[in-house]
Amino acid sequence: MNLIHAATDLNPGSRKVCVAIGVFDGVHLGHQQVIRQTIADAQKHDAISVVLTFDRHPNSIVAPDRAPQLIYPLTKKLSVIASLGVATTYLVKFDQAFSQISGENFIRDLARDFKQIQSICVGSTFTFGHKRSGNVALLQSLGQELKFTVHGLANVSLDGQPVSSTRTREAIRTGNLDLAGQMLGRAYSLCGKIVQGDRFGHKLGFPTANLDATSLVVPPNGVYAAHARVGDKTYQAAVNIGHRPTLLSPAPRLQVEAHLLDFTGDLYGQEMDLTFVEKLRDEQKFPSADALRQQITQDIAKARQKF
Numbered sequence: 001m002n003l004i005h006a007a008t009d010l011n012p013g014s015r016k017v018c019v020a021i022g023v024f025d026g027v028h029l030g031h032q033q034v035i036r037q038t039i040a041d042a043q044k045h046d047a048i049s050v051v052l053t054f055d056r057h058p059n060s061i062v063a064p065d066r067a068p069q070l071i072y073p074l075t076k077k078l079s080v081i082a083s084l085g086v087a088t089t090y091l092v093k094f095d096q097a098f099s100q101i102s103g104e105n106f107i108r109d110l111a112r113d114f115k116q117i118q119s120i121c122v123g124s125t126f127t128f129g130h131k132r133s134g135n136v137a138l139l140q141s142l143g144q145e146l147k148f149t150v151h152g153l154a155n156v157s158l159d160g161q162p163v164s165s166t167r168t169r170e171a172i173r174t175g176n177l178d179l180a181g182q183m184l185g186r187a188y189s190l191c192g193k194i195v196q197g198d199r200f201g202h203k204l205g206f207p208t209a210n211l212d213a214t215s216l217v218v219p220p221n222g223v224y225a226a227h228a229r230v231g232d233k234t235y236q237a238a239v240n241i242g243h244r245p246t247l248l249s250p251a252p253r254l255q256v257e258a259h260l261l262d263f264t265g266d267l268y269g270q271e272m273d274l275t276f277v278e279k280l281r282d283e284q285k286f287p288s289a290d291a292l293r294q295q296i297t298q299d300i301a302k303a304r305q306k307f
Contacts, residue, residue: 001082004090007113016047016118019110020086022126024053025165026071027080029185030156034121035084037151041119042087049087050114053077054094062099069217071168071184075271076191103127103134104142111146121151158183175220177276189273190218190256194230196268197257206296208240208257209267211274218256219276221283225303228258229273235260238296238303239274245285246292259300278306 020038024031035051042049059067081089106129111117120139128134136152143150155162163183171180180188197210221242228237238259243252280302286292
């Protein structure tokens with residue numbers, strides 16, 4: 001997949017362009033429908049398929065108090081989009097200046113820079129542009145003028161309810177990871193970069209890979225058996241999500257710590273995907289570090305049984 005950061009970088013030549021536009025957090029079944037329609041259009045018209053998405057959630061700029069925790073970090077979102085077979089992803093830097101562009105001007109600028117748009121595909125309720133001035137009706141009006149077709153696709157439903165990023169986040173937050181996976185069309189995984197921790201797990205004899213879950217929605221606190229994928233390798237792991245109440249930190253923060261079974265090495269800076277097998281227990285406070293160490297030993301033994 002070709003990744004561009006400006007519309008003028010596409011250089012389509014004489015070919016037309018088919019565009020899917022959206023935030024696409026999670027790249028769930030509804031998002032996949034939009035992207036696959038764009039790919040089908042491109043194949044039909046010998047055009048270039050392009051997914052246009054943003055480097056952050058728009059609300060983080062226009063309404064920070066309503067910015068949601070994300071299902072995926074940007075690297076994972078781009079990876080899943082690429083796996084669907086799109087030719088190019090146009091990653092827009094969503095900043096204050098971009099947020100002031102009207103929906104109409106955004107599409108007119110896109111049409112100018114892409115030379116000739118064949119089709120634009122979005123979800124039927126998708127809005128865009130300054131003060132949400134753009135919607136399917138605007139796209140259809142501009143399409144008549146600028147000679148492109150518009151697909152405003154209805155929501156995909158699961159169990160009688162629409163599949164959405166909001167519903168997927170709620171499923172993750174409440175621990176319904178099977179439902180989250182059904183809406184995503186793939187097993188849910190918590191993804192992020194491995195960062196330096198305080199090495200408390202190492203002191204206890206159980207070194208952990210600490211995943212940076214900043215801005216991400218995470219499953220409920222507790223200990224889980226999980227598969228941890230780093231690069232092209234997958235490890236069995238016991239994962240703790242929580243605030244480590246035993247340590248009595250004056251400023252506890254949520255941490256995601258994965259103890260990879262039968263592994264030694266340095267993974268700092270690499271991306272890790274955690275796919276959860278089963279929750280082993282809730283988060284607990286222990287009377288001492290020794291009691292915690294004994295419990296971790298039991299957790300690891302129980303995790304091995306789950307595999």
